Amino acid sequence: MNKVLLIIQREYLTRVRKKSFIVMIFLVPLLILAMGAIIAFVAKDSDKLSTLQIVTVADDSKIFVGKFHDVSNIKFVVSHNDLNTDKAESKKDENISTLYIPAEYKKNGSIQIFSKKKSPMQLTGEIEKQMSDIAFNYNMLQHHIDTAVIHSIKKVDISINTVEVTETGDKNSNLGANMGVGIVCAMLIYLSLFIYGGQVMRGVIEEKTSRIIEVIISSVKPFQLMLGKIIGVGLVGLTQFSAWIILSVISSKIAGHAFNTPQSFMAGIISTLSTIPFGYILGCFLFYFLTGYLLYSALFAAVGSAVDSETETQQFMFPITLPLLFTYMLSVTVLFRAPDSALAVWLSIIPFTAPVAMMVRLPFDPPAWQIALSMFMMVVGFLFTTYVAARIYRVGILMYGKKASFKELAKWFFYKE
Amino acid sequence: MLSIRNIVKQYAGHRALDDVSLEVQSGQVFGLLGPNGAGKTSLIRIINQITAPDSGEVFFNGEKLNQSHIDRIGYLPEERGLYKKMEIGEQMIYLARLKGLSRAEAQKRLKFWFDKLGMETWWKKKIEELSKGMQQKAQFVATVLHEPDLIILDEPFSGFDPVNAEVIKDEILELNKKGATILFSTHRMESVEELCDAIALINKSHKILDGKVKAIRNSYRNDTYFVEYTGEVLGLGELAPFEIIGDTLTDDDRNTIKIKLATGKNSNDVLQYLIPKTQINMLREVIPSMHEIFIEKVNANSLSHE
Numbered sequence: 249m250n251k252v253l254l255i256i257q258r259e260y261l262t263r264v265r266k267k268s269f270i271v272m273i274f275l276v277p278l279l280i281l282a283m284g285a286i287i288a289f290v291a292k293d294s295d296k297l298s299t300l301q302i303v304t305v306a307d308d309s310k311i312f313v314g315k316f317h318d319v320s321n322i323k324f325v326v327s328h329n330d331l332n333t334d335k336a337e338s339k340k341d342e343n344i345s346t347l348y349i350p351a352e353y354k355k356n357g358s359i360q361i362f363s364k365k366k367s368p369m370q371l372t373g374e375i376e377k378q379m380s381d382i383a384f385n386y387n388m389l390q391h392h393i394d395t396a397v398i399h400s401i402k403k404v405d406i407s408i409n410t411v412e413v414t415e416t417g418d419k420n421s422n423l424g425a426n427m428g429v430g431i432v433c434a435m436l437i438y439l440s441l442f443i444y445g446g447q448v449m450r451g452v453i454e455e456k457t458s459r460i461i462e463v464i465i466s467s468v469k470p471f472q473l474m475l476g477k478i479i480g481v482g483l484v485g486l487t488q489f490s491a492w493i494i495l496s497v498i499s500s501k502i503a504g505h506a507f508n509t510p511q512s513f514m515a516g517i518i519s520t521l522s523t524i525p526f527g528y529i530l531g532c533f534l535f536y537f538l539t540g541y542l543l544y545s546a547l548f549a550a551v552g553s554a555v556d557s558e559t560e561t562q563q564f565m566f567p568i569t570l571p572l573l574f575t576y577m578l579s580v581t582v583l584f585r586a587p588d589s590a591l592a593v594w595l596s597i598i599p600f601t602a603p604v605a606m607m608v609r610l611p612f613d614p615p616a617w618q619i620a621l622s623m624f625m626m627v628v629g630f631l632f633t634t635y636v637a638a639r640i641y642r643v644g645i646l647m648y649g650k651k652a653s654f655k656e657l658a659k660w661f662f663y664k665e
Numbered sequence: 666m667l668s669i670r671n672i673v674k675q676y677a678g679h680r681a682l683d684d685v686s687l688e689v690q691s692g693q694v695f696g697l698l699g700p701n702g703a704g705k706t707s708l709i710r711i712i713n714q715i716t717a718p719d720s721g722e723v724f725f726n727g728e729k730l731n732q733s734h735i736d737r738i739g740y741l742p743e744e745r746g747l748y749k750k751m752e753i754g755e756q757m758i759y760l761a762r763l764k765g766l767s768r769a770e771a772q773k774r775l776k777f778w779f780d781k782l783g784m785e786t787w788w789k790k791k792i793e794e795l796s797k798g799m800q801q802k803a804q805f806v807a808t809v810l811h812e813p814d815l816i817i818l819d820e821p822f823s824g825f826d827p828v829n830a831e832v833i834k835d836e837i838l839e840l841n842k843k844g845a846t847i848l849f850s851t852h853r854m855e856s857v858e859e860l861c862d863a864i865a866l867i868n869k870s871h872k873i874l875d876g877k878v879k880a881i882r883n884s885y886r887n888d889t890y891f892v893e894y895t896g897e898v899l900g901l902g903e904l905a906p907f908e909i910i911g912d913t914l915t916d917d918d919r920n921t922i923k924i925k926l927a928t929g930k931n932s933n934d935v936l937q938y939l940i941p942k943t944q945i946n947m948l949r950e951v952i953p954s955m956h957e958i959f960i961e962k963v964n965a966n967s968l969s970h971e
Contacts, residue, residue, distance in 0.1 A: 254762055262751065459746025463807070466713040466740040467763040646715070659677060 251468045252476045259451065259480025264487060273488065277495035299343050301371055303361075304334050307349045315382045322374055338362050347375060353383075431580065433533045434607040438576045441540055441603070442569070444485040445548040449561065451477050452552030452645070461645045470642040475634075478545045485541065532610055532619075539626035540603030543633050544568070550637035553644030554652040554660075575601040579608040587612035597622050599629025636661065666691040666846045667712065667815060672721035674707050681707035682718070683870045689848055689863070691726075694841050696861035696878075697850040698955075700963055703867045705850040706743060709819055712848070713740050725815070736765040739813035743820045743850075745804050747792045754779075754788035757807050764811040771810065778806045782832070798829050805833055809840060816840060818849035822856060834860065854956035858882075866959065868966045874958070882952050885961075888926035889951040890935065894943040895919055906930035906938055919946065 263269060299321070306327040307313035316324035327334050327346070334346040345363040353359055361367050361375070452474075455461045464473055551564040575583075575595055583592045587609045595605035596614070602622050606614075643660035644652070667689040674682040682704045689695045699705050710716045712723060714735060723730040725737070748756055754775065761771035779785050782802060792800060801824050809816060821837070822830045838860070841847050851857065857864060858878060865875035874881065889910070895918050901909065907924040914921040924935065932948060939945055953961075 251763055254759070258759055262748075454748075458749055459742070459744040460748055461746070462715065462742040462744065463740065463746070463760065463804075464763065465715050466738070466742075467735060467760070646710075 252472045252479075255468065255473060255476025256480040256483070259477050260483050263447070263481065263484045269484070269488070273491045274495070276492055280496055302344045303371075303375070304337065304344065304346045305349070306331050306334055306346060308351045309349050309353045311353070311386050312349055312379060312382050316375075316378055319374060322371060335362050339364055345371070349379075429529055430608050430611040431584075433529065433610075434576070434579050434604045437533070437537050437540055437603045437607060438572060440485055440489070440537060441544045441572065444481050444541055445544045447481050447484070448478055448545040449548040449552035450558065451481065452549050452641075453555065453558055453561075456553065456645055456648075457557065465645070470645060471638045474546070474549050474638060474641050478542065478549060481545065482538070482541055485537075489537075529610065533607065535623060536603040536607055536626065539599075539623075539630050543599055543626070543630040544572075546630065546634040546637035550640040550644065550657075553641040554647075554657060556648060560652075571598075571600040572604060575604040579604055583608045587614070593618060597625055599625050599632075602626055602629075639663075666693070666726060667848070668724040668727075669708070669712070670722045670724070672708065672711060672718045672723070674704075674711065674716070675719050680870050682711075684721075685867065685870075685872045686721075687865050687872065687875060689846060691846055692841070692844065693862045694837075694847045694860050695849070696857045696864040697848060697867065698852065698854075698857065698864055698959060699850075699867035700852060704870045705867055706819060708867070709740075709817055709848075709850060712817060713738060736811065737814045739764075739808040739811065739816045741805060741808040741816075741818045741821060743823070745801055745824065747800065747804060747807070749793040750791060752788070753790050753792060753795070753803055756792065757803065757810060760807045761810040764813075766811050774810055774812075775806070778810065782806065782836075797824060798826055801825055802829060802833070805836070809836075809845075813845065815846050815848065818847065820851055821849050822851070822853065854954065854959055857955045864955070866962055868963050871966075873962055873966050878955065881958065882955065885953040885958050886950065887953075890924050890926070890932065891921060891947070891949045891951060892924055892935070892939065892945065893919055893921045893947040894939065894945050896943045899939075899943060904938070906934040923951070 301322050303316075303322060303324050304327045305313055305316060305324055313326055318324055329337075331346070331348055334348075338344050338346045342364040345361055345367060348360045348362065350358050359379070361372060455464065455473075461473075468476075547568050551561055551568065554564065555561050578591075578595070582589070583595065583605060586592060592605065592609055593614075595601045596609050596618065602625065606619070606622050610619075639661045640657050643663050644657075647660075650656070667687070669685065669687040669689075672682050672685045673680070685704070685708060697705050697708065707716070711718050712730070714730065714732070725734045728734070747753075751759075757775050758768060758771045761775070762768060766774075779787065784799075784802065784806075787795065787799070787803070792803070795803065805821075808818070816837070818837070821833060825833060834856070837847055837849075849860075861878050863875070863877045864881065866873050876884075890907075898913055898915070898920055899922075905927075907926050907930065910923045910925055926932075926935065932950070936945065936948065
């Protein structure tokens with residue numbers, strides 16, 4: 249065990265000390281920052297209401313109607329038509345939006361704003377702010393304004409579901425932040441599995457081509473070497489991620505002050521982000537990253553052991569990467585639209601595809617038993633691939649000049665110890 | 666020290682070792698000889714526990730070979746290699762620690778070896794910055810740094826220039842004098858007589874010869890002598906106790922002949938026969954070199970297999 253620690257230490261330190269690693273640590277948050285700045289800049293610019301916006305208020309709850317007050321570029325009018333007529337009106341003129349408040353306005357997402365183009369953040373922000381105030385006042389009235397009661401009254405959170413009225417029907421244009429986070433996590437897992445799995449593979453090839461492998465395995469067992477390498481590189485990955493997250497948080501805080509982004513914009517982001525159960529998502533992310541990494545890096549190590557140079561890895565890489573690539577491509581389409589379909593459920597339980605598929609499904613609250621089964625299968629999956637990979641690896645690392653095929657690998661697997 | 670008993674190793678398609686047994690005594694320099702592809706490296710890998718035999722056993726100091734013996738063995742593989750991007754000092758320490766040495770101890774010993782072999786300035790260098798010969802030297806140090814009881818060297822002199830080969834040879838002998846047992850494989854016979862106490866000859870996965878070098882050479886004596894004399898070229902009478910093999914070599918007035926004794930005769934008979942006839946400068950028995958024995962055995966072995 250002591251020897252595995254030594255190997256982990258070497259694998260970790262040689263990578264972390266590299267100049268490229270340190271450069272990457274600082275470069276990536278800078279890029280994210282730059283991208284964020286550009287987005288903020290563009291958003292700030294496009295968010296300005298250049299023309300007067302007229303909002304037709306159709307209020308079924310009768311609580312809000314007439315209580316809106318006009319601000320600089322926004323004028324509120326009370327609707328006297330039925331909703332469809334108003335919508336048709338909004339479809340014609342991009343400066344006229346229709347705000348629909350149903351009787352059950354407290355239900356999340358039931359309040360909708362219809363407009364020809366996606367409503368600017370400033371408009372929805374202003375409406376949300378006014379509606380919160382109106383609802384608050386209304387509630388106070390309902391409770392016969394008692395100072396003691398005021399503090400006990402829960403503030404009503406209003407969130408507007410922006411709907412674009414298009415030829416093909418109403419389109420929900422507000423992708424929930426939850427789902428965004430799920431997709432981003434899935435993408436990160438997808439990318440990092442390849443990045444760090446690839447590093448493991450290159451490490452194995454390096455040891456094989458430099459022929460140091462024979463010296464090392466006269467001191468440790470091949471399995472110890474493989475394990476040490478996988479864990480060492482995995483820790484490099486965790487270090488990199490942690491550094492990125494910390495630096496990103498710090499830099500975005502600084503950037504928030506420096507750019508003085510509009511209150512409504514930042515408030516919008518913060519209010520949506522605060523609805524995400526970060527601990528839960530982060531925990532799942534770490535779990536799927538680690539088990540997925542262990543599962544795939546073992547396979548990558550086996551591939552590295554079977555070849556003499558990186559150019560020969562292609563034929564093996566393809567079948568290994570296929571399930572992930574497939575899931576990744578499905579994630580933004582099928583999985584996203586039908587997160588509870590049989591396909592999505594199966595993909596999130598099969599260990600080879602689960603890290604990506606489950607992260608996408610997570611925001612849609614899949615049943616607990618599915619998450620549990622998926623996690624269990626991940627553990628079984630990586631134990632299985634590590635076992636298979638170790639058997640191929642121990643033979644492969646000593647084979648030179650032999651063009652390995654899948655048949656050959658199968659033969660190696662069955663070699664006696 | 667090392668007892669190898671009835672080892673069989675089968676690879677897909679061919680048998681690398683077939684019922685090979687060897688005994689290496691403690692303190693010996695043992696040569697493992699054989700042409701390329703004979704099975705030497707397979708055997709060495711089994712002793713290093715890199716691979717396991719299909720059947721047969723290896724005993725190390727009387728104990729069945731196990732993980733605890735790994736730290737007592739130093740191994741220099743035929744295909745040399747170190748981490749190219751790693752600093753040499755750090756790398757040597759890493760390899761020694763994998764063999765169970767503490768960091769401090771490894772550092773101390775490494776300093777000693779670097780001083781000894783004139784490598785003091787290399788510590789911070791990366792392997793890829795060193796010449797091939799320098800890399801070999803570094804790898805040799807890595808092999809012996811943990812002071813193993815058994816040092817296994819696979820073709821140790823290949824890749825060294827003559828000067829460095831001599832340096833390494835002296836180091837090997839010195840380590841041997843200090844008590845280390847040396848097992849090395851080679852197909853270069855010149856080094857064998859000079860270094861080895863005992864050898865085993867492996868050909869086509871079988872051991873075809875083993876024993877002490879002197880004993881083997883003696884057993885291959887076949888009553889052949891060189892005779893150098895001054896004077897006219899001799900003609901042999903019927904009573905000569907020997908026959909001449911090949912031609913007479915003449916250099917000025919000195920002639921050299923190779924003779925084979927007739928049955929039951931000895932060197933004194935030769936002298937008695939020759940003294941009246943000519944002036945003898947030299948009579949020397951031909952003891953076959955390991956090289957000749959090697960060629961003869963391998964060829965005979967190959968023929969018998971065809």
